[in-house]
Amino acid sequence: MKHLKHQDLVAAFPYRDMRPGQAKALSLVSKVIGETDRNLILEAPTGVGKTAVGFSFLRTLENSGEGPLFYIVPNKTLVEQIKALHPSVRVAYGRSEHPCLYFPDQELTANEIPCSLLQDCAHRVDQETGETHERGAEKCPYLWHKYQAKVQGGIIVCTTAFYLFTQLFSREFKRPAGLVVDEAHRIASTIRSCLSYEITDWHLSRAIEFLDGIESPEVKHLDRFRKLMVRIVRGKTKSAAATLLEDHEIRELMDILMKIDSERMRDRIVAAIKKGAIDVKEKRDVLRRVEALVYDLGRYYRSFEFALPSAERHPLNYTFAASRKELADNQRVQYWLTIKAYYVAPLIRKLLSPRTLAYSATIGDPDIFGYETGIKGAFHSLESEFPKDRTRIFLPTDTPNLAVKERKKGEPARVIRRLVRAVIALKRKEVRSLVIVVSERERQQFLGISAEEGLDVISYGNGTPARIAALRFKEGEGDALLGTCANYGEGIDLPKGLAEAIFVLRPGYPSPMDPATQFEERRFGSMRWRLWNWRIMIEAMQARGRNIRNERDRGVTFFISQQFRRVVFAAMPKYLEESYRGQQTLDQCIKEAKELLL
Template identity: 40%
Template sequence: MKHQKHQENAVSDETSNPSAEPWIFDFEKWWPYDTYPTMHHNQSEAFKLIRSVLRKEGVGKTILELPTGSGKTVIGIVYLLTLHHKMQEGEIPTAPLFYIVPNKALVKQVCEMFPDITFGVYGRNEYDCLYYQPKETFTADQIPCLVLPCKHRVNQDDGTTQESGAEPCPYYLVKYKAKQLTQKARIIVCTASFYLFTQLIHEWPLPGGLVIDETDELAEIFRRALSTKVSDWHLSQCVTMMRQSGMDGEADLMQKFYDAVVRIVGVKSPQKPTLLKKHEISELLEVVPQFDTRKLKRRINALIKDGKIDAENSREVLNQLTVVANDLKRYAVSLAYALPEGDRRALNYLYAYYEGPDDLPGKKKVRCVINICNWYMPPLIRRILSPRTLAYTATIGEYSDFAYDTGIEGSFYTMNSDFPVENSRIFMPDDVANLAVKSVKPGDKDRMMRLIAKSAREFADQGHRSLVVVISNEERSRFLEIVEEYSLKMLTYGNGVSAREAIARFQAGEGEVFVGTAANCSHGLNFDKQTAPVIFFLRPGYPVQGDPLADFEEERMGNKRWGVWTWRVMRQLLQVRGRNIRSPEDLGVIFLMSGQFKRFAGKAIPGWLIKAYISGKKFRACVSEAKKLLKKS
């Protein structure tokens, strides 16, 4: 396995006799010169590197760390298009081609860039269900699809509907169409989560080519997608529905599982997420119901047809029942891997959340919740990679940490940026407070927030808008309170406004300052063309003591956890920093507002960018330098 940190040393020039090589990949032949007349240096170098990986056997995995503005998307699309033509020529087996991204916004963006050769597919929540129309409209994820006698369901083999002449289900129709694209010059674009489930349920063959955009996020995306929760309320509703369906034996098994959940969670401290102990996980594992879920679905389907179950009034309960029934096998597997075995440490973890006694004021339906969290992703990720995988992002950082997190191993190369370094500044003032839990003093965080608000006011007076990035929603709310003193036109999400909508409004020019969490503002956002040339990053997102994930990782990794946590915050810093420098013409600065950053900022910044890193100055001196730089705009 290669591990190269500089692209200029990563691969030698093409051999003088390339025709002698068994595998020739002519990426340049399929470059879209009509849309992109010039192939930039990093793009050309990327193809040389990929070609060197594939040359010997026609298969291989290439991991690229490509700086912002390298034109990653075009590289990936041309890579897949070249593989398509190899399939057409019979040189490699015909199979689907996938381009996967972290979120739906990027699916849309990629498809808009290449409308003639891509086909976007989304998850259930983007498609309306026709079964309940015209009375009500729900999205496909809100309905018990698999137990409904639905005339709109589309057969995935021939594209026909359950009832001849019926309007086809939008979700199943899109999936069917995507599966027919293998013979056409079409690339399937979807989220990483969607791709994961196509492979887990063996609904699609392993792709002949796979591009993973923002690959450093892959493991965390899969963790979120595979993690699930079980509540007392939903289990009790499932038990009731099963008894109504005449499946008393299965209901008895589900009741035992419900009893165990309530017994384990009900003794925890109220409203405090608590990591489950080994014996509690073992107790749950012993009572996870195991029965024929297909029989259950057939039984409910028949009862709905006969009118003995009202699919309209029972929609929510039926939906929950189908979700639980489908997940039972996964529950058992996840719980088993949450227990150590021999030399193998726990790969998953569970935590409980207890709302409190049911006689409390404002009683809620859900009182006891167990969250089942899948943590160790490498074996799963390796299993669903294509033999020809291209993975890239701007922020891989230390390759060994990336490989440990994702399991993706192959030829790794880092490239330099051709953006002018003098257009960027990364300020690490020496007089900001240290906001680490063990170092922060009373009032320090508010003081830093006021410093941010005051400076954002100064920049706004000069026509420069700011992005303020915090870690928690509590910090976001507090900043909104503080900023009222400075008469800034603020924009954020909440109160019915989604993060996506609020960000789009800010990108369109509304407001002087946008505040959001790193979870919403560190990836996939473009604040180019001086949309927000100033960024304030309050503090790094280290895990909080008492958080179940932090407790699990401390228990599993011991002191080694600090290396993993530092790798994560180093990537986070680079991700946030990259929001406002998207082209060679952009000018942008970022202020690091906690002394915590001093520990790792210098190491996190790649060599080509290190001249932009300014430390050892007072905050006011940094503001003055930033104003001077931004005058160029």
């Protein structure tokens, strides 16, 4: 590997002026990655301008002829943002972003078609040569886009999901010479959600029916698998909504899966299509599902395997059963298994480049970050360049502890009413608020009390998606935006006075009923609290950052439940400590907030 020199990083910097945090970050990149070949993990608060640092790092490698180079982010919105900031990068999108040309009279995207089974598609682009299956045919937009990303090189910006599937499963790109992981605190949860599978009775039945029609010998095993799955789920869900599977149940399912030859199943379908025995247009939907099943069978097996402990390791995944007692008119699935990837750190390590730069505004404890994400290396926390006197973090002394075991009768309704009144008091001074709760029930309570108290709240529901509700609020509707942490805890920016006050009701510790919680209890015992507290800290700091996006913004955050006392101060980077107020009543906090924000 060539040396990564500081002057080359500076020369590749995309802007004329460099902020102090960017200069510091570039010198860390050259020292840590350039001289010692270790990964660099940066906690870089909003405003440091970390995207330009990542860009300079990758551009320097590109200038010295290295590749491939990837910049990965959790979602498509962020891909677009990076492209807007640095138009010279190349973006790579997944199938859902490209049209399929197979049926010219239908407007389908490339993820809505059983592509791998349609071997005769004239538009298919050979990934080695760039030629179409039929000479002169229009090129499949998805495959052509991917081919170009491979051959033309440069900096490729894509989602974590795209990177995971093309690097690890289809192995279409070489190991990257340089990798930037943006929003690095989210990589483990993003990968977990990519590697979760649902196996349902209804989808299996449809696949069995279809395969029976083409006399596939795999039908008998698949049917045995379905029957066993239904029996296990029925037995387990008599008394609980969702329950973890026991090791012996997983082994029984694996024994049957092992007998299914998915390659043979696939060949049989391709041959039937070739012979014209299947009307692809009419059967597109079921074919798409069977195609997914053919691919996923191998993954189910491996995922089950990882759900069992071995001599060398604890389980990495977990599987739980769930069912519905009755089916409503629009429901088809009654029994299902969910396989969830849990410990994804070893897998993430496989995805890293020998030169990886990972950053986020919230890393917290680098040891737990390393355990959760597998990304280990030199850690540095950069100072915020925003004026500290324009922000406050309040943890009032006279609000209740809302932990389920601690909360008093009448809570959280009582404290929610106080919050509604606090939001109204701020509104009188032209200060709008973002209110973050944990559960849907709390959201409904807040809406009900707001109606009684005369507060104009914008929220989602009744056909309005969370994104649209946020947009309406940004355009000036309402005095407060309300949502759960899952919807508005991160990823929503409310700068320039859009919501100068943020209220966070309580931390979202996992529910004891959740199979993930049951798994973590079994797996970690009392150590699980360290991990949960780390996640809560990250959540709290992410929520705090929603209203301060540039140096002119002012903003205050109120953490309401006393549960936050354990985590908020500990989570705070040093530079924020002087903005913390933990010894005042809620009224005193509101008073100080008004003075600051006027």
